[in-house]
Amino acid sequence: MSELMDSGLMDYDEALERFDPVLGLEVHVELGTVTKMFCGCPTGFGAAPNTQVCPVCLALPGAMPTVNRQAVEYAIKIGLALNCEIAELCRFSRKNYYYPDMPKNYQISQYDEPIAFGGYLDVDVDGETVRIEIERAHMEEDTGKSTHIGGATGRIHGAEYSLLDYNRAGVPLVEIVTKPVTGTGKAAPAVARAYVAALRDLLAALDVSDVRMDQGSLRCDANLSLMEKGAPEFGTRTETKNVNSLRSVERAVRYEITRQAARLAAGQTIKQETRHFDESTGTTAAGRSKETAEDYRYFPEPDLVPVTPEREWVERVRATLPELPWLRRARQQAEWGFTDLEMRDLVAADGVSLVEQTVAAGASPGEARSWWGSYLGQQANNRGVTLAELPISPTQVAAVVSLVNDGKLTAKLARQVVDGVLAGEGEPDQVIAARGLAVVSDDAPLQQAIDDALAAQPDVAEKIRSGKVQAIGAILGAVMKATRGQADAGRVRELVLKTLGVDS
Amino acid sequence: MSADLTRRSAAELASAIASREVSAVEVTRAHLDRIGAVDPDVHAFLHVSDELALAQAAEVDRAFDAGEQSASPLAGVPLALKDIVVQKGVPTTAGSKILEGWLPPYDATITRKLLDAGIVILGKTNMDEFAMGSSTENSAYGPTRNPWDLSKIPGGSGGGSSAALAAFEAPLAIGTDTGGSIRQPASVTGTVGAKPTYGGVSRYGVIALASSLDQPGPCARTVLDTAMLHEVIAGHDPMDATSIPQPVPNVVAAVRRGQADGVAGMKIGVVKQLGGQGYQPGVLSSFRSAVEQLQAAGAEIVEVDCPHFEYGLAAYYLILPSECSSNLARFDAMRYGLRIGDDGTASAEQVMSLTRGAGFGAEVKRRIILGTYALSAGYYDAYYGSAQKVRTLIRQDFEKAYQQADVLISPASPTTAFGIGEKVDDPMAMYLNDLATIPGSLAGIPAMSVPSGIAADTGLPVGLQIMGPALGEERMYRVAAAFEAGYLAEHGTTVPQQIPALEGTAR
Numbered sequence A: 001m002s003e004l005m006d007s008g009l010m011d012y013d014e015a016l017e018r019f020d021p022v023l024g025l026e027v028h029v030e031l032g033t034v035t036k037m038f039c040g041c042p043t044g045f046g047a048a049p050n051t052q053v054c055p056v057c058l059a060l061p062g063a064m065p066t067v068n069r070q071a072v073e074y075a076i077k078i079g080l081a082l083n084c085e086i087a088e089l090c091r092f093s094r095k096n097y098y099y100p101d102m103p104k105n106y107q108i109s110q111y112d113e114p115i116a117f118g119g120y121l122d123v124d125v126d127g128e129t130v131r132i133e134i135e136r137a138h139m140e141e142d143t144g145k146s147t148h149i150g151g152a153t154g155r156i157h158g159a160e161y162s163l164l165d166y167n168r169a170g171v172p173l174v175e176i177v178t179k180p181v182t183g184t185g186k187a188a189p190a191v192a193r194a195y196v197a198a199l200r201d202l203l204a205a206l207d208v209s210d211v212r213m214d215q216g217s218l219r220c221d222a223n224l225s226l227m228e229k230g231a232p233e234f235g236t237r238t239e240t241k242n243v244n245s246l247r248s249v250e251r252a253v254r255y256e257i258t259r260q261a262a263r264l265a266a267g268q269t270i271k272q273e274t275r276h277f278d279e280s281t282g283t284t285a286a287g288r289s290k291e292t293a294e295d296y297r298y299f300p301e302p303d304l305v306p307v308t309p310e311r312e313w314v315e316r317v318r319a320t321l322p323e324l325p326w327l328r329r330a331r332q333q334a335e336w337g338f339t340d341l342e343m344r345d346l347v348a349a350d351g352v353s354l355v356e357q358t359v360a361a362g363a364s365p366g367e368a369r370s371w372w373g374s375y376l377g378q379q380a381n382n383r384g385v386t387l388a389e390l391p392i393s394p395t396q397v398a399a400v401v402s403l404v405n406d407g408k409l410t411a412k413l414a415r416q417v418v419d420g421v422l423a424g425e426g427e428p429d430q431v432i433a434a435r436g437l438a439v440v441s442d443d444a445p446l447q448q449a450i451d452d453a454l455a456a457q458p459d460v461a462e463k464i465r466s467g468k469v470q471a472i473g474a475i476l477g478a479v480m481k482a483t484r485g486q487a488d489a490g491r492v493r494e495l496v497l498k499t500l501g502v503d504s
Numbered sequence B: 001m002s003a004d005l006t007r008r009s010a011a012e013l014a015s016a017i018a019s020r021e022v023s024a025v026e027v028t029r030a031h032l033d034r035i036g037a038v039d040p041d042v043h044a045f046l047h048v049s050d051e052l053a054l055a056q057a058a059e060v061d062r063a064f065d066a067g068e069q070s071a072s073p074l075a076g077v078p079l080a081l082k083d084i085v086v087q088k089g090v091p092t093t094a095g096s097k098i099l100e101g102w103l104p105p106y107d108a109t110i111t112r113k114l115l116d117a118g119i120v121i122l123g124k125t126n127m128d129e130f131a132m133g134s135s136t137e138n139s140a141y142g143p144t145r146n147p148w149d150l151s152k153i154p155g156g157s158g159g160g161s162s163a164a165l166a167a168f169e170a171p172l173a174i175g176t177d178t179g180g181s182i183r184q185p186a187s188v189t190g191t192v193g194a195k196p197t198y199g200g201v202s203r204y205g206v207i208a209l210a211s212s213l214d215q216p217g218p219c220a221r222t223v224l225d226t227a228m229l230h231e232v233i234a235g236h237d238p239m240d241a242t243s244i245p246q247p248v249p250n251v252v253a254a255v256r257r258g259q260a261d262g263v264a265g266m267k268i269g270v271v272k273q274l275g276g277q278g279y280q281p282g283v284l285s286s287f288r289s290a291v292e293q294l295q296a297a298g299a300e301i302v303e304v305d306c307p308h309f310e311y312g313l314a315a316y317y318l319i320l321p322s323e324c325s326s327n328l329a330r331f332d333a334m335r336y337g338l339r340i341g342d343d344g345t346a347s348a349e350q351v352m353s354l355t356r357g358a359g360f361g362a363e364v365k366r367r368i369i370l371g372t373y374a375l376s377a378g379y380y381d382a383y384y385g386s387a388q389k390v391r392t393l394i395r396q397d398f399e400k401a402y403q404q405a406d407v408l409i410s411p412a413s414p415t416t417a418f419g420i421g422e423k424v425d426d427p428m429a430m431y432l433n434d435l436a437t438i439p440g441s442l443a444g445i446p447a448m449s450v451p452s453g454i455a456a457d458t459g460l461p462v463g464l465q466i467m468g469p470a471l472g473e474e475r476m477y478r479v480a481a482a483f484e485a486g487y488l489a490e491h492g493t494t495v496p497q498q499i500p501a502l503e504g505t506a507r
């Protein structure tokens, strides 16, 4: 029915004139522990289906969980880094609902007693710091994975049959939930993206997860509601799932703003529901309706005793916290000598760690920034991918830089070499060899080209000889043309002057 | 010879095997023969592991013959394992159709401990489905009969284990006690059964009914045998998060002390609330003579008041269904057990629903529905929340009582064994069987049943419940052993020796 009553989308700016968006972000992060949350099975990604399972994570009759202390420590670490309080006593609870990829048909999670609560994360959005309040961070276990075969959408609806892989069942998760984020206005999509990016960087720095959004080790559910300007209460929210990249976070929020605004403007209501983001169309579609409000019948997990992290343990963990990404960034900016604007652009383009690695591989900070910030940035844009997704490594960029500095490549040739690497033609050396791009540094062929050019333009030669050195441009152009741009212009100039007996 | 072996105690069999007077294989074969002869009438077993048991016994014999150090004081003694405890490769059903044909790929911790101790597992015993019941009539595989009178129930849920002991099919058995499933069957079959302190014996591999209440424990025909088995299965287990990190209690030494020194100087509390209305006259008079016997032996008898016990049954029937509604959710036809309706057209949800509809019995469904309701949003505080408060109050009642007495006693069950079919249509009457045992379950204290005699009104055995404080197993066993010895001294016989001969008609 909602499809029939689809009221389309409202222009974004118009939507923001009438409504204030309220964001809520739930991020699930798979912890990088060696073993699962409640059993000793390994957690590695990509193993053959149902090979990383045991009686506990398959929920065989009689099996019961025990808590992975490493996972608790990681959760404490995340809580501390998010400026949260760490509970002195917290409990696991059972969240009861039936789904075939959840072996026990309940998920062991935390309900009213999370391990960490009441924190915040400061996020930089276009040069302004936005404080995102953290409601809680709690521990839970992942479900298995269903693959729906047949049917058009890859979703369970319409599928012929489904395959279950329980390798992921019981992998430790921490869910980080924000308080409602208000007052961001037009920046809401950018704030959502910046928050997830900052959280990702933080978790990577903490070394608690490999935070791969593409592999699902970092998953974001974006809650969004609109309230009429000046309204006293939040509107009804939707929860958008399947938001698997930073770009998708931004697009999904933006789409929901325009969709909800159109419905509200048309006098329709927003249904509290789960929606799925479609990466290819940039739209969201209704999923499971929450009108038949699921009652999870939470109650304290009787197979486990409360978790009571001793204060000394918490302080030991606090002492291991690494330099936080934003502090690190400030330090890097100073070390690299970048302006605020340069640094901000780099952060926005998600290029900080790429520059860092390129510098580590031998390039100067300015050279590294110039490559990632301009030419490679354009390439990424053209391809619709992130900088990190470009098929070129910081080491390769540093190698190209070094070739330029050694005079073996001109700036123009260097771009061609990079194009070759991006096209999958191999390492810079291989591209140079295959495309014949090396600077012509041997004087013999240059001299030949110069002699030819001078012979072809005796009037120009005479001008130069008589002291009008600025006329050399015509000769340089001819030589560069003859060498297909592979000559070093400086060297050519030297040789021309030498040939004509003019002091340079 | 064979009949003689099955009437011996586990302690006697163990020393006869260790001294090579008899072989473990002979002992095992004698019990398998007995099962073959009487079990068609009693129906204590759901599965008999003849070959496995004989192979295990042969290994014990080989080790003894080779002069290897004996694995344990019970090496070579046969045991009946309640079908709720998983044993690798041996059918385990928990008395339910939904697990028919399932072969566990792993051993429970207690199974492993039994095998490591050289105890020979004869097979799996019948029980109320998922341990829900007090008569074993809720088994999906038919009722077990009480060897004292085959028309009577053997108690429940562990009626298979208690009947196997009373029928001399095994000298040892494992039970599990959630609200009385070890103690009440022991009581109505004239055998001994102990529920350890919650967390004293690992639950890993014991199919869960109500996780916060379930506790496996030892069963036998004598207090000493029970204590010996207790020491084999107890102890901390890292696979069970609720397992207590404490050393195994010295209950065998406590039994010897009770046999030698009696109860002189001990304070024994009689719980005011556990007796009177709802208790059968024959049970009450047997209990009174037990109190007199303990008093005559030098114990000081005090009456203790536990005012919140009267809410125990109500609290129990909220907590148990709540937990079991969640614990039993895993039986969904996806990974093991029964699967109904999987014809290629039904959805996973339909298959789950059909399987659970067909695989669970009426009592199981009743409790799942009750528990689902009790945990529902809006009802949680009134039901589950209030029940937890009652639980705390009952625990406090016990704490106060143990300031006045070393152990507490009561009848283990309000009645002697009732007739098969008598209460099947009245769940409330069935639930009342656990009136005396539920408070101890809610508090997690150790409690056991020892035979106190034969009821004058029915001629059937009566159980005396002895309850210790948390981790107070040693004084509980001391009193039990002293009482058993006193009964023998006074009557010249024990209660199990009065079990009528069952001359089976093997079919």
Ligand SMILES: [Zn+2]
Residues within 6 Å of the ligand: A036, A039, A040, A041, A052, A053, A054, A055, A056, A057, A058, A170
């Ligand atoms: Zn596992």
